[in-house]
Amino acid sequence: MVVVGGTSGIGLAVAKAFRDESAQVIIASRSASKLAEAKQLLGSNTEAYELDFRSEETAGEGAMGLFKDLPVSNAKQAFDSKFWGQYVTVRAALPYLNDESSITLTSGVYGVRPPQGASTLASINSAIDGLVRGLAVDLAPIRVNVVSPGIVDTPVYSGMSEEERDVMFSVIAQQLPVGRIAQPDDIAQSYVYLAKNGFTTGSAVLIDGGAHLV
Incomplete structure (x- = not known):
């Protein structure tokens, strides 16, 4: 299961929910530091990759x-x-x-x-x-x-x-x-x-x- 933006908010909660279902979880984010923090929370079995994309949080700014x-x-x-x-x-x-x-x-x-x-x-x-x-x-x-x-x-x-x-x-x-x-x-x-x-x-x-x- 790949969760794009899985480092905070809803995305992180989704990653946790799939982890609890024993799914193999992969998270992706633009922020290396956020990926490291989320990976620590989710456990060592979680894979994390940097990905340049626009997040939902950014979408709301100025809109x-x-x-x-x-x-x-x-x-x-x-x-x-x-x-x-x-x-x-x-x-x-x-x-x-x-x-x-x-x-x-x-x-x-x-x-x-x-x-x-x-x-x-x-x-x-x-x-x-x-x-x-x-x-x-x-x-x-x-x-x-x-x-x-x-x-x-x-x-x-x-x-x-x-x-x-x-x-x-x-x-x-x-x-x-x-x-x-x-x-x-x-x-x-x-x-x-x-x-x-x-x-x-x-x-x-x-x-x-x-x-x-x-």
Whole structure:
């Protein structure tokens, strides 16, 4: 099992979840130091490789803003990061896959219910969801699915002060039917399910604590 971006946040939780399933785990990241830290956490059986790709964390930087105000360059950079980053990664992986392989991408709840100022991220996430449906047909019998998380407590918010982050999470949690913010482990099991269920393809698993309902 290869987890691109498996050094922190959801990616690291996914790597741990597959390790707990006794899978051979390979993690990839641009950061050698993060790879070393993650490998220590995951155990010596984990393989780690440096890979130059754009992470989901980078995709969110500068992508929020009203459509009329957000520079086009910011929108293009966000697409390059999250959409084209995953697109290119799938292309690069194809020679190593077989008919029993499974691919799972990551989009986000903004593709279903965008708040004000999230038109760019809504477009990116919707594009990923559409790509998955197309790939499920083009690459069959390889299975292709997507996990669509809501707000998750990950290092993507590390640029905020702890107080700011706590206030934001508290406000959002009060709006959600589940009454709390997701942790990476809440999301990770969906990737395991999609890898193990051989009859699931072209599907989007929405894990947002009910955000699309409010």
